[in-house]
Amino acid sequence: MNNYPLIHCENIYKDYQLGQVSVHALQDINLSIDKGEYVAVLGASGSGKSTLMSILGCLDQPTGGHYFFDGVDVSRLNTKQLALIRNQKIGFIFQAFHLMPYATALDNVALPLIYRGMKLQERQARARIELERVGLADRMLHHPSELSGGQQQRVAIARALVTKPKLLLADEPTGNLDSASGKDIMAIFDACLKEGATIIVVTHDNQLAKRMQKTLRLQDGKLVR
Amino acid sequence: MELRYLLKEIFVDRLRVLLTLLAIAWGTFAISFMLAVGQGFLKSISGFMSQMGSHSMVISPGISSMSFQGNLAGTIISFTPKDIEALKHLAFVKNLSAEYSMQDQLKYSSKSTSLHISGVDENYLALHPVSLKTGRFINAHDIANRSDVIILGSEISKALFKNKNPVGQWVNLGPFALQVVGMAKASQNQFSLYEMPNNYLAWLPASLFNILYPGQAPKFLLLSIKGHGEKPAQKTVLAVLAQAKHLDPTDQALVKFSSNDAALKAVTGFFHGLEWFLGALGGITLLVASFGIANMMLLAIRRATPMIGLRMALGALPYQIARNYLIEGLLLSLVGGFVGFLFSLLVIKAANLILPNINLFGPVHLFLILSWPLALFIILILAVVGLCAGIFPALHAARIQPVEALRHE
Ligand SMILES: Nc1ncnc2c1ncn2[C@@H]1O[C@H](COP(=O)(O)OP(=O)(O)OP(=O)(O)O)[C@@H](O)[C@H]1O
Numbered sequence: 073m074n075n076y077p078l079i080h081c082e083n084i085y086k087d088y089q090l091g092q093v094s095v096h097a098l099q100d101i102n103l104s105i106d107k108g109e110y111v112a113v114l115g116a117s118g119s120g121k122s123t124l125m126s127i128l129g130c131l132d133q134p135t136g137g138h139y140f141f142d143g144v145d146v147s148r149l150n151t152k153q154l155a156l157i158r159n160q161k162i163g164f165i166f167q168a169f170h171l172m173p174y175a176t177a178l179d180n181v182a183l184p185l186i187y188r189g190m191k192l193q194e195r196q197a198r199a200r201i202e203l204e205r206v207g208l209a210d211r212m213l214h215h216p217s218e219l220s221g222g223q224q225q226r227v228a229i230a231r232a233l234v235t236k237p238k239l240l241l242a243d244e245p246t247g248n249l250d251s252a253s254g255k256d257i258m259a260i261f262d263a264c265l266k267e268g269a270t271i272i273v274v275t276h277d278n279q280l281a282k283r284m285q286k287t288l289r290l291q292d293g294k295l296v297r
Numbered sequence: 298m299e300l301r302y303l304l305k306e307i308f309v310d311r312l313r314v315l316l317t318l319l320a321i322a323w324g325t326f327a328i329s330f331m332l333a334v335g336q337g338f339l340k341s342i343s344g345f346m347s348q349m350g351s352h353s354m355v356i357s358p359g360i361s362s363m364s365f366q367g368n369l370a371g372t373i374i375s376f377t378p379k380d381i382e383a384l385k386h387l388a389f390v391k392n393l394s395a396e397y398s399m400q401d402q403l404k405y406s407s408k409s410t411s412l413h414i415s416g417v418d419e420n421y422l423a424l425h426p427v428s429l430k431t432g433r434f435i436n437a438h439d440i441a442n443r444s445d446v447i448i449l450g451s452e453i454s455k456a457l458f459k460n461k462n463p464v465g466q467w468v469n470l471g472p473f474a475l476q477v478v479g480m481a482k483a484s485q486n487q488f489s490l491y492e493m494p495n496n497y498l499a500w501l502p503a504s505l506f507n508i509l510y511p512g513q514a515p516k517f518l519l520l521s522i523k524g525h526g527e528k529p530a531q532k533t534v535l536a537v538l539a540q541a542k543h544l545d546p547t548d549q550a551l552v553k554f555s556s557n558d559a560a561l562k563a564v565t566g567f568f569h570g571l572e573w574f575l576g577a578l579g580g581i582t583l584l585v586a587s588f589g590i591a592n593m594m595l596l597a598i599r600r601a602t603p604m605i606g607l608r609m610a611l612g613a614l615p616y617q618i619a620r621n622y623l624i625e626g627l628l629l630s631l632v633g634g635f636v637g638f639l640f641s642l643l644v645i646k647a648a649n650l651i652l653p654n655i656n657l658f659g660p661v662h663l664f665l666i667l668s669w670p671l672a673l674f675i676i677l678i679l680a681v682v683g684l685c686a687g688i689f690p691a692l693h694a695a696r697i698q699p700v701e702a703l704r705h706e
């Protein structure tokens with residue numbers, strides 16, 4: 073095992089320039105997350121949770137500070153290298169699911185593997201395994217519109233897991249779901265955790281956050297203890 | 298594979314897709330049909346022109362403009378039987394006929410008309426088409442026997458005989474009586490190389506002409522060439538004649554060449570112009586349609602921005618996204634174009650069934666042609682249109698950031 077943390081942030085800043093005004097979405101963020109940790113990100117609306125996730129997930133670059141992911145200084149990477157890291161090491165789950173409406177559950181799950189240049193057969197084989205894991209073995213050829221919200225989110229989770237990522241990022245994954253479906257999702261996360269994944273979840277639900285080992289609380293772009 | 302989903306993203310707006318494809322189809326139809334019209338007319342016209350003796354030329358005598366070997370400038374050229382023999386022996390000369398000409402009065406009972414009498418031989422018809430309405434033209438037998446026969450142009454016949462058939466009647470040329478053996482069709486030929494159109498001529502055997510008008514040299518030499526360019530042929534002819542008369546072979550004034558290739562060029566130029574104009578019209582339609590495709594794709598991209606962000610988040614590279622949209626633009630253009638092209642093929646087929654039955658342009662038979670090079674040219678245009686339509690949306694899509702995936706309504 074390497075001894076550096078999976079995630080290490082040093083004085084991260086993120087400013088958005090809106091004309092003359094600059095919005096300080098993140099200010100002086102310092103944090104470390106080890107492999108295998110289960111972390112909740114809490115905070116009021118507009119506090120910078122999504123912004124933090126976008127930086128941790130290498131979707132965006134910070135405007136200040138350094139972000140080390142898996143021992144690599146992400147701020148030095150170019151577009152291509154970032155895409156590679158996202159594809160190989162990070163899985164995303166969004167509040168809005170973001171499934172392709174025209175594609176079957178199977179094709180949706182297989183999508184990230186296209187960008188690895190993987191053959192169709194293998195893509196589908198892997199997607200099948202993931203869909204079975206999230207309990208959708210009998211829904212593989214359904215389109216998103218034929219699935220319930222909870223089922224759609226499980227498809228999205230299968231898509232995030234199909235690349236066997238080191239880090240799983242979920243931005244309010246249960247925000248659009250009822251509590252029963254939310255529990256299903258959390259159960260899947262628990263299972264992933266047992267297999268050694270690192271998971272960071274943005275949530276408004278304090279009850280949920282209590283299940284997690286670590287809580288990051290954001291307020292006006294700053295971490296508060 | 299991914300392209301399938303992109304196309305579906307676009308097809309959300311079915312009506313817009315349909316209209317855009319229709320515009321492409323229409324533009325393609327316009328280009329294809331109009332080019333076919335241009336090409337077909339060009340072919341029709343040049344086919345007609347070659348009927349009247351393409352690659353034939355008419356040589357008329359001139360006056361030397363330079364002194365040469367003791368012969369002063371101002372020597373009047375006249376064609377001799379020796380010249381004609383010499384020219385006949387040139388390898389590239391396919392056919393040669395001398396035409397004698399004289400202005401005279403032709404009489405029938407109390408009527409008379411002034412006209413140009415042409416003395417020609419049996420080769421003349423191959424070089425200068427005269428379609429006969431009734432009777433026959435001069436043959437080798439007439440030449441050998443100096444038969445006292447004459448063939449009338451349509452206007453001459455009208456002046457002397459009104460609408461009666463003149464064949465078999467005897468007409469008077471000065472003191473001589475000649476029997477009419479043929480009458481020419483009225484010709485609408487606009488491209489005559491002669492000062493006088495066919496309609497105002499009458500033809501009689503050259504051997505007879507030489508007796509009626511002794512001492513006349515041929516007014517024109519008509520000659521057709523094979524396997525040789527027109528310019529080098531003219532140069533050689535000039536050299537042969539100059540040598541026979543001890544004149545400067547570089548003296549362009551010795552003889553005058555007129556060829557219907559020159560007339561053909563003018564007509565061809567006109568139809569090329571027409572082609573360009575019509576082609577440009579279709580081109581503009583396609584350009585507008587290409588904007589339509591681009592606009593449609595941009596709208597689809599705007600709708601799909603979170604999905605494109607998602608693809609980026611999942612590891613798609615900007616160029617992979619861009620490539621898909623480029624292919625999509627190309628596909629839309631080619632599909633629309635294919636429909637338009639097929640439609641134009643149908644219309645061209647139909648037009649070619651109908652056109653022979655309408656006689657719009659007299660003897661010129663119109664038909665439309667869509668050749669393979671034309672079809673390839675159209676495909677090329679469509680490809681360019683598709684790429685032009687796709688490139689802007691593609692670049693736009695490639696600039697979408699992966700963070701867009703995080704945003705939600
Ligand atoms: N692209 C952007 N341009 C300008 N400002 C932005 C942009 N993205 C986020 N912000 C601003 O940054 C701040 C943090 O936004 P962020 O989306 O991270 O909040 P959040 O904690 O995720 O909120 P929510 O719980 O509502 O999702 C907000 O003030 C927001 O307006």
Ligand SMILES: [Mg+2]
Nearest residue numbers: 121122123243
């Ligand atoms: Mg948010």
